[in-house]
Amino acid sequence: IPHPTADNVAFLTSVTNLGFVSRLIGVGAGLVITLIIHSSSAATAIILTLSGKGLLPWEFAAALVLGSNIGTTIDAVIVSIGTKVNARRAALVHVLFNISGTVLAMCFFHPLLAFVDFLVPGPVESSITVHIAMLHTVFNVCCTLIFLPFTRHIARLTEKLIPQKASEIQQEYSFEFVEPGLRWNAESYIIHAEKEIADMIALALQMFMRLREALQDSRIIDDGFVDFFTQKENYADRMHEDISRYLVRCLEFPMNRDFQTNISIKLSIVGDLENMADDCFNAALLLHRSKEKQMRFAQDDTERLIPYAQLVQKSLDFVGTNINGQLTPEQLVQADAFETEIDLVRKKLKKTARKRIERGADVKSELLYIDLVRNIEKIGDRAFSIAESLAETH
Secondary structure, eight states: OOOOOTTTTHHHHHTTTSTHHHHHHHHHHHHHHHHHHTOHHHHHHHHHHHHHTTSSOHHHHHHHHHHHHHHTHHHHHHHHTTSOHHHHHHHHHHHHHHHHHHHHHHHTHHHHHHHHHHHSOSOGGGSHHHHHHHHHHHHHHHHHHHHGGGHHHHHHHHHHHSOOOGGGSOOOOOOOOOOOOSSOOHHHHHHHHHHHHHHHHHHHHHHHHHHHHHHHOGGGOSHHHHHHHHHHHHHHHHHHHHHHHHHHHHTTSOOOHHHHHHHHHHHHHHHHHHHHHHHHHHHHHHHHHHHHTTOOOOHHHHHHHHHHHHHHHHHHHHHHHTTTSOOOHHHHHHHHHHHHHHHHHHHHHHHHHHHHHHTTOOHHHHHHHHHHHHHHHHHHHHHHHHHHHHHTOO
């Protein structure tokens, strides 16, 4: 840590009384300092030293701390270079988190500092280093609480900003049964299978979310869109085969009846998940065909599909959360409520489409629309079937 004097930090001290401009300069300076030394902790230590010696006022020091939070992302960016797509996306989340948080902090700069003053007793002049340390903590905690509800949206944004290259897509799936040694445990084998089943429903969820995006924005429906679903559907087929084969081998272990029943239930769930992936694939083909054949749905019809797909999403999220657990009777009632609501909306959408046919609408477009409605509903059916299986688990 340097031993600063008034002379060697003259530039910083000369720009501390320019109001909002000072804060911008402070953020920029904190960013540059952290980029140079590659450590936000060291940058904060420097800021604490300068402030403790009375060379920097509280507000300017706070701006420096905010800037250092942006600068600290450089390490994640550098490390992610040349890595796999998920590592690059994780680095991007780090960058977006700190930049967005700093922008918010700048928008509410004085309320933020007032909150820190409230948390740290005593005048700022005599405890400025404590104020700075508390600001660093408050900034990260508040940003985490603000962005936590938007985790899924942030993940989707990073997927769009950093798409997966064809060379990075895992083409083959393999889940081999390892012969037990002298010391084996049937439960450990089941745990491994449950992890793969969780991955399989995550794959189905990924496919369905991409389908929902296409319903909201038809511009993403292109050859790459079909390739995505083709690859995922093939991958799901291989998962179905390997996991099923693995579970059948597990049935060879000496175990009680409940354990055997649970394995049979898992075999049924894996089959439903594979069918769910097929349904997503078929729905994607219908969307691609509608665009390729220029079969345009009315704007109102497309908008009705969006909340319909959201209902199915709720059902999928529900079983995804409980995929390796046991549903209580109350939870099964909730799953049944999702299924009932999906069926009611499906009937209403199909009835409306038939009435349009009777009034002279394009028959091919309307029939394709009905097929699309039915395929989406089938995905909800699979989710409810899985919920029923989970309710039978012991």
